[in-house]
Amino acid sequence: MKTELAALILAGGRGSRLNLIAARRAKPAVPFAGMYRIIDFTLSNVMASGVRHVGVLTQYRPTSLMEHLGDGESWDLSGRTASLKVLPPSLGRSDSDWYQGTADAVWQNVAWLRQVAPRDVLILSGDHVYSMDYRPMLEAHRDAGADLTIASMAVPWDQTDRFGVMVCDDRRHVTRFVEKSPERISNVANMGVYIFRSDVLVEELAANCRVGRHDFGAHVIPGMLGRRTVLAHPFSGYWRDVGTLDSYWSANMDALQPESSGLDLFAWRVRTNMAGRGQIYHPPARLEAGGQVSDSLLGRGCVIAGEVRDSVLSPGVRVGPGACVVGSVILHDCTIEAGARVMRCILDKDVRVGAGAQVGRSDCFDGANQAFPSHLAGGITVVGKGTSVPGGIRIGANVLVGPGLREDRFQGRDQIPDEASLD
Numbered sequence: 001m002k003t004e005l006a007a008l009i010l011a012g013g014r015g016s017r018l019n020l021i022a023a024r025r026a027k028p029a030v031p032f033a034g035m036y037r038i039i040d041f042t043l044s045n046v047m048a049s050g051v052r053h054v055g056v057l058t059q060y061r062p063t064s065l066m067e068h069l070g071d072g073e074s075w076d077l078s079g080r081t082a083s084l085k086v087l088p089p090s091l092g093r094s095d096s097d098w099y100q101g102t103a104d105a106v107w108q109n110v111a112w113l114r115q116v117a118p119r120d121v122l123i124l125s126g127d128h129v130y131s132m133d134y135r136p137m138l139e140a141h142r143d144a145g146a147d148l149t150i151a152s153m154a155v156p157w158d159q160t161d162r163f164g165v166m167v168c169d170d171r172r173h174v175t176r177f178v179e180k181s182p183e184r185i186s187n188v189a190n191m192g193v194y195i196f197r198s199d200v201l202v203e204e205l206a207a208n209c210r211v212g213r214h215d216f217g218a219h220v221i222p223g224m225l226g227r228r229t230v231l232a233h234p235f236s237g238y239w240r241d242v243g244t245l246d247s248y249w250s251a252n253m254d255a256l257q258p259e260s261s262g263l264d265l266f267a268w269r270v271r272t273n274m275a276g277r278g279q280i281y282h283p284p285a286r287l288e289a290g291g292q293v294s295d296s297l298l299g300r301g302c303v304i305a306g307e308v309r310d311s312v313l314s315p316g317v318r319v320g321p322g323a324c325v326v327g328s329v330i331l332h333d334c335t336i337e338a339g340a341r342v343m344r345c346i347l348d349k350d351v352r353v354g355a356g357a358q359v360g361r362s363d364c365f366d367g368a369n370q371a372f373p374s375h376l377a378g379g380i381t382v383v384g385k386g387t388s389v390p391g392g393i394r395i396g397a398n399v400l401v402g403p404g405l406r407e408d409r410f411q412g413r414d415q416i417p418d419e420a421s422l423d
Contacts, residue, residue: 005138005195006118007051008109009042010102011126012059012089017244019375020384020400021348026058027243028126029065031331031349033255033265034299034314035279037068038242039126040272046124047075047271049134052082053116056126057105059089059098067276074273087112101214107205118198123216125192129251130239131268137233138195147200147228148221150174151193153235157184164190164217166232174230179217188232190217191239200228238262246378249346252312252329256295277332279315290321299332306336320355326362337391346382348403354391359383364397364418371421376400396420 011028021030028039046054054077058065072084087109089098099105106123113121122134141149155163165186167176178185204220213219224230238261242248254261274280282301287293291304299315306323316333319325323336328345336342337355345360353359360381368377376398384403394415402423416422
């Protein structure tokens with residue numbers, strides 16, 4: 001089997017800064033914008049770019065991700081001329097069981113690369129929301145005779161410490177690269193989208209991973225400068241790393257405003273596997289007497305008898321009479337009972353909010369969660385999967401409510417204050 005271009009998608013990330021939302025699933029498997037998973041964006045880009053052979057590198061809690069991927073048919077990656085291969089760590093190896101970094105993940109799967117035998121290798125992250133045709137980048141890569149081409153975009157100077165950044169000459173050749181450093185050498189950021197010449201990739205991985213240098217940004221790319229031709233390819237569209245609760249919530253809100261944000265699900269033609277949770281069998285969303293919906297996305301099977309504003313509802317969500325959902329992301333099969341208010345929240349799957357309860361608040365934007373200040377500081381409240389919030393309770397902002405909690409866990413409480421946690 002030989003191909004011009006094959007893709008490897010790094011999808012093993014734990015997503016620790018997403019806290020409860022990624023505690024029981026790999027970050028690329030986190031639901032997004034109602035009917036999608038985060039990895040759908042990368043897979044849809046691959047499909048639209050004509051890449052026919054894809055390996056998905058999994059590691060942390062991969063079950064739901066693997067079920068979602070199936071055989072790749074949803075992205076036209078199955079059949080005689082295409083393939084999607086799930087590539088877990090090589091358990092049982094004498095030197096290591098788990099991927100030690102991004103470069104090591106690819107190094108452990110060199111056998112798959114040799115089987116597919118591509119001229120060039122596209123390496124992607126499975127946890128970014130964006131739309132990109134990789135073919136112009138591949139053309140620039142080959143025209144320049146580059147060994148590695150890195151997709152890049154300009155970011156605000158005060159955010160450069162969150163990214164790998166690079167300095168380029170007038171031919172866009174990278175002359176300096178610094179990974180997530182307070183040193184602000186440039187605002188040209190690495191998007192985590194790479195095209196390597198296949199033979200160069202294997203040589204660089206062998207030279208680095210065999211001596212404990214396991215990461216592309218920290219080790220492989222800086223080590224190539226001055227010895228190899230490394231090209232930056234500019235990108236100017238919508239791109240977001242949804243690695244924090246605030247960025248996840250914000251990106252979902254962006255999906256409600258495609259004209260101003262640039263995140264246009266319809267224009268991007270994002271594909272997904274509709275078999276998950278049987279959402280393909282849900283009837284259309286239904287607005288009952290007294291129900292009101294404005295500036296929101298509703299999944300199939302939603303039943304709205306209350307009010308929904310500026311929110312994203314996944315399939316099967318029910319909003320009872322007199323209930324109100326505002327500025328929130330509600331995942332599959334949640335129930336908001338009569339008279340309840342859910343404001344500026346993320347509710348994981350199967351959450352029930354009892355009658356008359358109030359979860360979150362719309363007027364609190366300061367402070368941070370006391371237990372996880374670096375995870376939750378945007379005034380959002382998060383409720384974990386399968387929790388049942390009792391009727392009448394008041395839950396503040398920047399609050400984390402753990403998964404699987406029964407009503408008796410709230411016994412004796414009429415409120416959970418701002419910035420608190422309950423598990």
